[in-house]
Amino acid sequence: MFRLVSASSVSSSAxxxxxxxxxxxxxxxxxxxSAMSPSLNDMPIDDNNDYYTTNxxxxxTNANITTKSSTNTKNNFMLILGKPGGGKGxxxxxxxxxxxxxxxxxxxxxxxxHVREESPIGLQAKKHMDNGDLVPDDIMxxxxxxxxxxxxxxxxxLLLDGFPRTMEQAVALDESLEVDLxxxxxxxxxxxxxxxxxxxxxxxxGRIYNYSYNPPKTEGKDDIxxxxxxxxxxxxxxxVRKRLQAYDKVTAxxxxxxxxxxxxxxxxxxxxxxxxxxxxxxxxxxxETGKTEN
Numbered sequence: 001m002f003r004l005v006s007a008s009s010v011s012s013s014a015x016x017x018x019x020x021x022x023x024x025x026x027x028x029x030x031x032x033x034s035a036m037s038p039s040l041n042d043m044p045i046d047d048n049n050d051y052y053t054t055n056x057x058x059x060x061t062n063a064n065i066t067t068k069s070s071t072n073t074k075n076n077f078m079l080i081l082g083k084p085g086g087g088k089g090x091x092x093x094x095x096x097x098x099x100x101x102x103x104x105x106x107x108x109x110x111x112x113x114h115v116r117e118e119s120p121i122g123l124q125a126k127k128h129m130d131n132g133d134l135v136p137d138d139i140m141x142x143x144x145x146x147x148x149x150x151x152x153x154x155x156x157x158l159l160l161d162g163f164p165r166t167m168e169q170a171v172a173l174d175e176s177l178e179v180d181l182x183x184x185x186x187x188x189x190x191x192x193x194x195x196x197x198x199x200x201x202x203x204x205x206g207r208i209y210n211y212s213y214n215p216p217k218t219e220g221k222d223d224i225x226x227x228x229x230x231x232x233x234x235x236x237x238x239x240v241r242k243r244l245q246a247y248d249k250v251t252a253x254x255x256x257x258x259x260x261x262x263x264x265x266x267x268x269x270x271x272x273x274x275x276x277x278x279x280x281x282x283x284x285x286x287x288e289t290g291k292t293e294n
Contacts, residue, residue, distance in 0.1 A: 076157040076287075077177050078102065079164075081255065081264075082185030083247050085192040085240070087272040088161050091185060094276045095159060099283060107162040110143050111135065121146060137169060141176055167253045181286055182264040183279055184255055189244050191270045197237045200229040 080095075082088045096104055114122030115129070121143055125135050140163060164170040173179065198211040202222040209216045209229060217223050233239060258264035265282050269275040 076102075076180040078157060078159050078181040078183065079179055079258075080159065080161045080183045080185070081251065081258075083187060083189075083192055083244050085196045086185045086187040087275070088185060090272040091183070091276055091279060092159060092161055094272075095183075095279070095283065098280055099157075099287070101157050102159045103156045105144060105147055105158055105160045107140060107144065107160070110147055111140075114143060137172055140169075141172055144173075145176060164254065166250055167257060170254055170257055179258070179261075180263060181283070182258040183283075184258075184264055184266040185275065186266045186268040187275075188270060189241065192244060193237050193240045196235050196240045197231075199235050200231050202227060203230055 078095075080088050080092055082091075092104055096102055111122075111125055115126050116122070118126075121139060125139050125143075128135050128139075144160065144163060164173050195210070195212060200209050200211070200216070200220075201207070202209075202225070204225065204227060205222070207222060207224070208214075216229065218226070220229055221227065222229060234243070255264065255266070259266075267275045267278050267282075269278075
């Protein structure tokens with residue numbers, strides 16, 4: 001259950017990163033802080049989340065967050081896991097349409113937004129990015145908590161994708177928020193390689209074509225300018241396979257971790273529309289159970 005009641009400022013020190021923590025009891029969400037020295041592994045780049053974390057420590061900015069009083073509505077914190085190109089975006093959009101009480105948080109989008117808007121958290125992250133370093137875990141956790149609470153209707157649940165990516169991040173997140181549901185999309189590697197390697201781009205405009213479902217009118221040419229299309233290095237089959245192998249190696253423990261907690265369900269398939277039928281059924285059952293328990 002994710003309930004928001006109150007929040008306090010989070011102080012920081014130069015010697016250790018600050019973790020924003022949360023404890024949930026009697027239906028209330030209370031936040032406090034403690035020191036953390038993260039030690040995280042690197043992860044490959046995902047389609048929508050270009051920045052990830054390392055074992056760097058940082059000085060976190062102060063976060064002053066005001067939240068609303070709790071209601072009797074049960075709110076859920078849900079994660080969606082899956083390989084890059086495995087349909088997380090498509091499934092997330094379907095979930096948001098059918099379960100409008102959820103708010104979608106993509107850590108990659110959040111990071112880009114805060115950097116672009118030069119928010120205090122974004123400026124902290126930008127220092128690491130400008131130095132060629134990976135964004136530390138404590139900043140990523142703070143990003144998630146900041147946007148999970150700021151301007152968030154108390155009746156909304158949260159759907160997070162792009163984080164966590166490692167066991168260390170999962171443990172850190174668990175100490176900050178209580179995860180209720182985890183959707184794991186198990187799409188075959190060959191299907192993903194085909195999807196991504198069929199993607200071609202018009203470099204001038206950024207228009208994206210896919211020979212599987214959105215091909216250009218003329219092969220290899222942009223529909224508007226008739227200029228040549230290119231394929232990104234990251235979209236070439238051999239590169240995609242390496243990314244997927246790295247993803248499986250690092251995230252396999254994550255799947256086992258959440259499965260052992262009894263909150264994960266894996267959905268296998270090659271087509272998002274067919275997979276989502278089962279995802280929707282499972283979520284409806286879980287939502288109904290949550291109402292009964294509440």
